[in-house]
Amino acid sequence: MEKRYEGKAKILYATDDPDVLLTVFKDDATAFNAQKRGQIQGKGEINCTITAALFAWLGSLGIPTHYLDQPAPTQLRVKSVQIIPLEVVVRNIAAGSLCKQTGLAEGTVLPFPLVEFYLKDDALGDPLLTPDRLRLLNLATPSQVEELRRLALRINEHLSAFFQRCEITLVDFKLEFGLDSHQQILLADEISPDTCRLWDQQQSDPQARVLDKDRFRKDLGQVESAYQTVQQRILAQLGPAYT
Template sequence: MMQTAKLYEGKAKILYPTKDPQILLTIYKDDATAFNAQKKGQITGKGAINCTIAAALFQYLEKAGIPTHYIDCPEVNQMRVKAVTIIPLEVVVRNIAAGSLCRQTGLPQGKVLPKPLLEYYLKDDALGDPLLTRDRLSLLNLASSEQLATIEEMTLKINQHLQDFFKLCNIILVDFKLEFGIDATNQIILADEISPDTCRLWDSRETDPQARIMDKDRFRQDLGQIESAYQTVQERVLSAINH
């Protein structure tokens, strides 16, 4: 299935071609990065955990009517996906104030937002993935107004589905990042991954602001117990899926 020449290597995954040009093989890595790759490390078992979580959530969203690039997982750290042209936008949804939103606005950490905040960032590491205004989106011609409308509608539906699901896991979905691609039929579908690398997840059973963190913030903030936090998310996700 896998060929030697990789198509692309990012911070968390490697993409390989397969014999079918419409199918790619994604290898999830144990590498960890933060602050636009200024901080680097390894999280043991992260690749397999994130792949397992992402696969479960993609299948959950597919059943809810959200089209995704997911096909199957031949190995625990490998995912076969539909080949797409990635739209160079990182779409962020925030339900609770945290991270850069607090730093840039002065909002207190943990403030529940009156409605989901949807933000677009340019997917460009060299530029630091800057926040985009609607006019800048239009100027850069990254997506048409119709495509943006589709992305926004899908994103808000995904947010509602994921909030409902994570509630079953006793996890609060604080915020998360999505990426979308255009498939062979010119349809916009959900791509990339959904995992503790791309979501802020808080344990709803914990009140301590550090102990409740179940995502990559444990790596960013040197909080330790990163592997166990990721494993706990995996266990709860699989338990809820199989319930």
Template structure:
């Protein structure tokens, strides 16, 4: 790591460093694992490398589909250079199938396919437990402008369609996932943070057993075991699928 890099922020899963360019930051992905708002803590061996690899490939693929992201490149397997953005204090959750808190709060049965994708906004605030927001509360707290919310909602649904297709080709079901967005120096909204088994619910499409099908951090949350194997399987399938797509395009 360059001597010019200074720690800017450390979160539960990543450390953010400055670089010699104020418009570029360095993200270091950690092996630390947390759940239930950091009430449960542990380590997933090599998680940083795997999540960085998964996120990088997905960001690059989304960029090719017209989604602007903060991704630049990977100086090392567990590091990502990114465009500096001011993160909006919102966690944007897109749900395709009922799971997690949606089941607990609504009584919907686990695995219920939703008639259309559900976009939810949560206040990104650990001390408050990242609460679900109504639009009125979101505007009351001045977390984003109505124009930004419209843009983010549109982007989230567009990203959902693209990710569903990518994962479908990997024989993986995209149940739900969390996104974060930031604003760059030109006031553009960019997709930021990461897209990985830490931030997505992913089910193996070829598996019907409710425990064996899990390929995401729920394996850690629920003590299902084989967490590292699941993350590595997601990485391998994504790499193989995208490499095959690139070869097909090159031969076309």
């Protein structure tokens, strides 16, 4: 198959259908803008399975996505989209860079979901964009930016309630979107412990509760088991219709 793109966590291949791509998830792990690299055994299969289940579930709730099906444990068939070069981050609780940049204490519950836009550019360090910088760069029209915000908040509402049922707190997460051939905005990329900050409500210890890539970033160990825990709870909650 013709390789279309290889990123830090996935490879995209062309298929016989020009409107369909094959996404292959890798076990490679990166952090701090790829300054830290490693492998998380089984991560590709876990993230692929979680993404397939959550995208199918969100699609049933009216969220438009590029997901088609999962032909193999580490593979997704997806609609071909033109990725909008913005990372849309939704924050419910202060953690990570928000604490470093604002002085908020980690764990502070925010009074409202904070939606932020970052430029998707590794060479520049994926900088946070102000509204005027968004307009200046013209990466999306004002109406598209508003639609991205609206979709992100809807997804956050659904996911926060869902993870609560899994006894997991959705602290924050990153989304990516793309435009299909009809210029419709579709949720793309993945939703997984790589792209979400997830805290186990069954654990009170600040380190033990971490169920996401922060275990890799901070050398907390037991990364594989944390990802497996997330997968098990998600699939148990969704049931056989999405597995």
